[in-house]
Amino acid sequence: MRPTRKCEFCGKTFVPRSGMQKYCSEECQAEAKRLRKKRQQDLINGIEPIMDLQHQEYLTFSKAAILMGCTRQYIYKLVANGKLKASRLSSRMAFVRKADIEKMFEGNPYKRVIPYGKRKPSCKPKTTNKQEPTKGKEENEVLDYYSGEEVMSIYKVKKSWLYTSARRNKIPMCRIAGKNYYSKRHIDVFFGTAVDIHSITEWVTADDVEEVFSMSKSALRAYTYRHKIPTKREYGRTYYSKEHLEELRRTDLMSDDNYYTTEQVQQLYGLTSANICHIVRAHHISKVKVGVKNLLLKTDVERAMAERAAKGL
Structure with missing residues (x-):
């Protein structure tokens, strides 16, 4: 059996006629020669400009x-x-x-760039003595302080969560004898307890609010921050004042006969939402927002409709 060889250009297997044959055909040999000359010329073309620039x-x-x-x-x-x-x-x-x-x-000699995370620590000695309180918006202000244990006891939070939250929200703090002390006023504002939380008897969780008031958790957080609703945190769960939520949301008005909902006005008078918005502005109809719904005072609606009927609208 005659030995076979693989063509160096096309990769096909062929039976060589001599021990020096590298290509299966004359076409492959000619094409390989052309590519070899092209590579040589490309190398010369790349080197020549640099050689000329030397002079x-x-x-x-x-x-x-x-x-x-x-x-x-x-x-x-x-x-x-x-x-x-x-x-x-x-x-x-x-x-x-x-x-x-x-x-x-x-x-411009080469200088090694050390990544930020791998920098060597500073050689300055750390002082463990009494530190000055962190500066807030008000400078030179005398503040009352909670100890870390008092905050954890009152608001039922963990030590690590308290320290991280204080740093993130820039709550003034100081460290004395190895213990952290936090500004009482800032802590009360941060936890939403500018009012006395001990006087609030009813609290609801985020799940309860979502079920009763149809508010998502993200909407509840924004609503609480915007209206300064008292909250408290116990063992990793946040509770919201039910009294303040009901006062702001006015859920009792949904069953009040003195108000129409927008849907009821649409059904009674055959109006669209755009028509109702125009009538409310033009006739100064009193409205109350409950959740995502607007309640319109029934007497004002009937008065506005009577005026429109008198004008033939």
């Missing part, structure tokens, strides 16, 4: 980019930043001196 003292921006192995736009950037000197002879001709390129490299 030139003044370079255009394009040739300077070839010499440095970068783009022409980067040369423009170096010149614009003042790192590389250039001379403009006309509106379309500018040159860079090779000596200035070498001078630029000599003036």
Whole structure:
């Protein structure tokens, strides 16, 4: 059985006629020779410009980019930043001196960049003595302080959560004898307890609010912050004052006969939502917002409809 060989150009298997044959056909041999000459010419074309630049003292921006192995736009950037000197002879001709390129490299030696997370710690000694309270908006203000244990006992929060929240919300604090003390006023405002929470008897969770008032948890957090509803946190759960929520949401008005909902007005008078909005503004109808719904005072609605009927509308 005659030995076979793989063509170095097309990869086909063939039976060589001699031990020196590398290609399966004359076409593959000619094509391989053409590609070999092309690679040689490309190498020469790439080296020749650099060899020519070795004997030139003044370079255009394009040739300077070839010499440095970068783009022409980067040369423009170096010149614009003042790192590389250039001379403009006309509106379309500018040159860079090779000596200035070498001078630029000599003036900018390589320096190791240490990542931020791997920097060596400072050698300054840490003081464990009494620290000054963190400055807030009011400077030179005498503040009453809670100890960390008092905050954890009153609001039922963890030590790590308290410290992180105080740092994140810039609550003034100080450290004395290894213990953290937090500004009483800022803690009360942060927990929404500017009022006396001990006088509030009914509390609801976020799940209860979602069921009763049809509010999502994100909407509840925003609503609580906007209206300063008292809250308390116990063992990782947040509770909201039911009394304040009911006072603001006015859920009792939904069953009040003195008010119409927008849907009821649409059914009674055959109006669209846009018509109702216009009538409310034009006739000064009193309205109350309960959740996502608007309640319209029944007497004002009937008065406005009577006026429209008198005008033939």
